[in-house]
Amino acid sequence: MSAVPSAGLAESINATLADLLDQDPRLLLLGEDIGRLGGVFRVTRGLRERFGADRVRDSLLAESTIVGQAVGMALSGLVPVCEIQFDGFTYPAVNQLVTQAARLGARWNGRVSPSLVVRIPTGGGFRGVEHHSESNEALFARFPGISVACPSTGEDADQILRYAVTLGSPVVMYEPIRLYFRRSSPVRDTEPPRSPTAARVVRRGRDLTIATFGAVTHEVLEAAHGLSPDVDVEVVDLRWVAPLDMETVLDSVARTGRLLVVHEGVKDVGIGAEIAASVAEYGFDALRGPVRRLAPGRRAYPPANFERDYLIDVQEIKDEVLVMTK
Structure with missing residues (x-):
């Protein structure tokens, strides 16, 4: 798309x-x-x-x-x-x-x-x-x-x-x-959030939920569109990470049965860990498989020539989704 x-x-x-x-x-x-x-x-x-x-x-x-x-x-x-x-x-x-x-x-x-x-x-x-x-x-x-x-x-x-x-x-x-200066973005649903601090479902799907936020939301949407129609991915743009709108995430997981959290910050003790713990605590019965996180490992941001090896890209997101839905 x-x-x-x-x-x-x-x-x-x-x-x-x-x-x-x-x-x-x-x-x-x-x-x-x-x-x-x-x-x-x-x-x-x-x-x-x-x-x-x-x-x-x-x-x-x-x-x-x-x-x-x-x-x-x-x-x-x-x-x-x-x-x-x-x-x-x-x-x-x-x-x-x-x-x-x-x-x-x-x-x-x-x-x-x-x-x-x-x-x-x-x-x-x-x-x-x-x-x-x-x-x-x-x-x-x-x-x-x-x-x-x-x-x-x-x-x-x-x-x-x-x-x-x-x-x-x-x-x-x-x-x-x-x-800051990007003039285009992947197509997204325009459904408004429930409240000023609520997350926004920017793509509806039935096979797997991806919760994300910030710049990598664009890569997530690109990956989701690229996997369709073989895998139908729902994308939740959190928008706020404190407070976290877990209600929207849990509602989405109840529909899809799977959750992948993607973010740009280091995986250890990050936003994804909190979301995974909350879904395990309050949405375990809806899950058809384990919650997974896709984020950089625990290391300092590298020099410019190596940042592509650090950031999460579209292909990595696609590969992770395919592993979770095979």
């Missing part, structure tokens, strides 16, 4: 941020080089010129201060949307996110509900080096008080951002770098 034209992720996020800035005077952007330069991937291009340096703020080269400032801004009633240049640069801000931002609501017994969004470019496939191609979403997904999203389309990025700035608690949104 052929690809369909679509707006790139960067263009969609830029338009959404512009609209949010226009609608809410409390909202501001904060990050390294996001103002004059427009961000390392130009996602915020033109926003400083339109809304001014007070609302599109270039920060110091220190991720801890970006999120630290944002925590104070959120407590004062502002709605900061931060940008971290790459997910491998997020670690200096873990303290501010986990020990401060995630606990603010509970610390004041629910009397404060500060909204704070942290945008993080993520993933490989663009010949980046280490610290530029990581997928560390599982790190923040395990901490109570932090919501974590990873859209695979500009439409979902728009919906996630609009919901995130109203949530009243911190949201980390991972943005797949290799989708």
Whole structure:
């Protein structure tokens, strides 16, 4: 099935941020080089010129201060949307996110509900080096008080951002770098999600469910279309990994009887492990075979010339599905 034209992720996020800035005077952007330069991937291009340096703020080269400032801004009633240049640069801000931002609501017994969004470019496939191609979403997904999203389309990025700035608690949104400027995507069903944090069934099928999220959703859909009609694969785009919409996953597994989880982050102690455990716990009777996970092994992201050997590709997904359905 052929690809369909679509707006790139960067263009969609830029338009959404512009609209949010226009609608809410409390909202501001904060990050390294996001103002004059427009961000390392130009996602915020033109926003400083339109809304001014007070609302599109270039920060110091220190991720801890970006999120630290944002925590104070959120407590004062502002709605900061931060940008971290790459997910491998997020670690200096873990303290501010986990020990401060995630606990603010509970610390004041629910009397404060500060909204704070942290945008993080993520993933490989663009010949980046280490610290530029990581997928560390599982790190923040395990901490109570932090919501974590990873859209695979500009439409979902728009919906996630609009919901995130109203949530009243911190949201980390991972943005797949290799989708920033991609102008086409495999055909997908347009059925809307049940709720702002629900997963989306992007392809209906009867033989096997694949749960996935982020950039690799495109490879999963391509593989699913390529296997049809011999194997009819249902694809669930999780969109959010914290909270996980297990209801949609379990409903899908009840229809197909099989589950494969595909993600770009390391397999060990990852999102796939949590999904597999939940399905084993709550959907075991529906399974016709063991749940399987397809993800990179536990090793650092390799140099650019070897990233194809690290990332999950369409053929690997097809091979795994065929093994599970033979």
